[in-house]
Amino acid sequence: MLHPLALGAVALLIVNDHVLKKHWPSWWTGKLSDLAGMVMFPLLLQALWEVARARTGGGFRPSRTVLVTCVVLTGLCFSATKSWGPAAEAWRWSLGFLQWPVRLGVALLHGRPLPGVAPVAHVMDVTDLLALPGLLVALAVGWRRRDA
Numbered sequence: 001m002l003h004p005l006a007l008g009a010v011a012l013l014i015v016n017d018h019v020l021k022k023h024w025p026s027w028w029t030g031k032l033s034d035l036a037g038m039v040m041f042p043l044l045l046q047a048l049w050e051v052a053r054a055r056t057g058g059g060f061r062p063s064r065t066v067l068v069t070c071v072v073l074t075g076l077c078f079s080a081t082k083s084w085g086p087a088a089e090a091w092r093w094s095l096g097f098l099q100w101p102v103r104l105g106v107a108l109l110h111g112r113p114l115p116g117v118a119p120v121a122h123v124m125d126v127t128d129l130l131a132l133p134g135l136l137v138a139l140a141v142g143w144r145r146r147d148a
Contacts, residue, residue: 093119
């Protein structure tokens with residue numbers, strides 16, 4: 001996750017989602033987020049795996065098997081949520097559930113009624129699959145790390 005391309009993808013995702021989409025919404029801003037996610041997310045999954053292995057005492061080395069698994073899982077899940085209704089609904093509700101503790105904390109701080117779990121907004125758009133080649137960037141970054 002500390003590779004310049006991974007950090008750049010995270011920065012692009014943040015700037016795009018919180019600035020560009022707000023001020024200049026377009027087809028391109030949607031695709032930029034998807035591309036950044038395809039570069040960043042498999043590397044994040046691999047990093048989480050490695051941290052979990054290290055904390056449980058199971059020593060680790062960068063693994064191509066884990067990298068390829070993370071890339072494939074990211075691609076499959078992304079493709080499913082963009083092209084298959086039940087996967088899109090599962091994504092909307094799962095992300096809504098993950099956001100609920102933050103919404104609960106904000107409500108408690110402001111003395112508002114406790115919120116329920118609510119699904120997030122999600123657009124199913126098969127043209128988002130144009131971002132899948134970004135997975136090759138994640139694969140190349142992880143592959144080089146393993147070689148080093």
